[in-house]
Amino acid sequence: MLCYLNSEMKMSLINHIFRRGFSTTTPLNELQLLSRVKVVDNSKIGRNAKQSGRPVRIIHVYNKTHVGRLGDKVLLTIEHEKKKGYIVGCKQNQGPFVPKFDSNNVVLVDDDGQPLGTRIRAPIPSCLRADTDPNFVKVLSLATTFV
């Protein structure tokens, strides 16, 4: 039926039928509650999560806005357990000189701040080295490459 109308009439008809009542933005790729995340160290739990296919999700971000950025500490659910971790890679658009990753990467850490894995194969942003938090420094010491 629509092909018998010229394009202007088509446009107005469709606009009338399918009008949106709200405005939207382009995806911001922010890390917040229930965001899925990729574990990037060689911890056992991380490997199990990858094999089983169960998504690793953020359930709390330890900062004021509860929106995770590079270097923020987060609480995750992995394999029906609660584990803490640090964000080491963001899909979100970053400022100049800060690398943007194709996946949201996270490194697991226990409640005392000891990292659960022994090595991080994925590249880590060099700007994270500015963080002086001693627990985070322990995590970064496992990194092999910096970007």
Next chain:
Amino acid sequence: MSLSKQFRKLFISSLLNNARAFSTSGCRHSNTLLHRTVNRHRRLKEGSTDYQDIGEDQTNDRTVEVVELQLDLAAKQREQKEIETFKEKYPDFLPRTDLISRRDFVIEMLHRRDMFKRRQNLTVPEFYVGSILAVTVSDSYSPNKENRFVGICIQRQFAGLQHNFTLRNVIYGQGIEIKYDLYNPNILSIECLKMEKRLDPELFYLRDCAPEHSTFPLDMEKVPAPKGKDVPINDIKVVLNDPPWLERWERRKDLKGITGNNRTLTKRQKQRALLSEKPWRENDLMLEYRHSLRDDEVRHIKNIVDRFEEREQRRKEEAQKDNIVQS
């Protein structure tokens, strides 16, 4: 009025006069051209060559003969080509095409000054979207105070000192993109490892393609560019992964560097796709005119940049001679 105020008034009014010479439509949303713009085009069509200095009340001369016109055409074509190559080689010196109606000539002049100063200290190589670059940035947190990244340039954005480019690479299976401000003093060096162009002005579709197309070794050696020839075009057609994609590539039929941007859509998806279709855009000549740069405007900038390059070349040659003499 004090002397400095008088001077400022003169300065600003002269700039405004120059600006008026370049503005073409009354406002950025207008659908019409100003009378003086149309008259200028009328005069040009009848053989006048002087773009800027023709007054509003001068009469037209019909003096161009057929032979002269033909020679003129060949010269014009050559100049056209030079202008096109300049636009692609120095996109940072051109004003933003989406903000042409709000151009500020003073800001452009001030930006140019700082850009030339920076270019005296940092050799910015000729590169395009699709070229492979190696950028070294000063990094206070790394042991040797430097941080080097190699990647393919997927985007070049903005004008003047804000000009930035994005490099993409896949390192240990992880896709990484970094945006660099071309004129940021933290950049220690930019090296073009492979100079080539691609079929599209932006290569964001590489995010939805196989990682081989974005992987470049970090210790890649420089591939010498062929001198005296046109910029080599890499006409590779990259195959997209299966959907879901990060962008709706099925709507981007204008992209020439990809294949496989087809998707079976449901009835509702097809109807939604029709909503964002703007078939009248290709016939909107005023929009195209409002977002395009005139050749005389580009030539004006090209002359300035060419003069700078000549001076730089001379300065470097003299410096080399001095070095030889001293040693």
